[in-house]
Amino acid sequence: xxxxxxxxxxxxxxxxxxxxxxxxxxxxxxxxxxxxxxxxxxxxxxxxxxxxxxxxxxxxxxxxxxxxxxxxxxxxxxxxxxxxxxxxxxxxxxxxxxxxxxxxxxxxxxxxxxxxxxxxxxxxxxxxxxxxxxxxxxxxxxxxxxxxxxxxxxxxxxxxxxxxxxxxxxxxxxxx
Numbered sequence: 001x002x003x004x005x006x007x008x009x010x011x012x013x014x015x016x017x018x019x020x021x022x023x024x025x026x027x028x029x030x031x032x033x034x035x036x037x038x039x040x041x042x043x044x045x046x047x048x049x050x051x052x053x054x055x056x057x058x059x060x061x062x063x064x065x066x067x068x069x070x071x072x073x074x075x076x077x078x079x080x081x082x083x084x085x086x087x088x089x090x091x092x093x094x095x096x097x098x099x100x101x102x103x104x105x106x107x108x109x110x111x112x113x114x115x116x117x118x119x120x121x122x123x124x125x126x127x128x129x130x131x132x133x134x135x136x137x138x139x140x141x142x143x144x145x146x147x148x149x150x151x152x153x154x155x156x157x158x159x160x161x162x163x164x165x166x167x168x169x170x171x172x173x174x175x176x
Contacts, residue, residue, distance in 0.1 A: 012079025012090035081120030113146035
């Protein structure tokens with residue numbers, strides 16, 4: 001039996017019981033023994049991106065974040081959309097990876113789980129393409145009206161959403 005693939009999950013929501021956290025947990029359960037998901041829980045503790053300290057004098061929280069990415073086989077980003085854009089905390093986290101190319105070539109699944117999500121999803125997808133995260137075009141999904149599609153037991157209750165996630169999870173596992 002092969003050992004589980006290590007996945008670093010990054011939620012764009014800073015709420016403890018967010019819909020995005022539920023989707024992350026649902027994906028972890030769907031992955032079964034094939035994956036081990038570690039949630040990056042310090043997104044709100046990352047300092048504002050500053051290119052002057054992105055290589056030298058890097059804050060400890062950023063160093064820890066980069067080490068988590070380096071130690072993962074792949075990354076799962078699950079984020080809401082705020083005001084038709086990427087949440088500031090998520091964009092800030094991604095910005096900290098640019099100088100050191102932490103996501104370059106790293107298999108990255110993107111799920112935007114929000115009320116609408118179209119504009120934020122499109123923006124973050126383009127950012128991930130520019131920084132050359134691996135596979136984002138095949139490993140991305142927009143889940144509109146997301147609160148109605150996952151329950152408190154971390155089950156995806158909407159059949160088309162479940163099937164779409166199962167498909168990209170299969171692709172993701174093949175890419176890891």
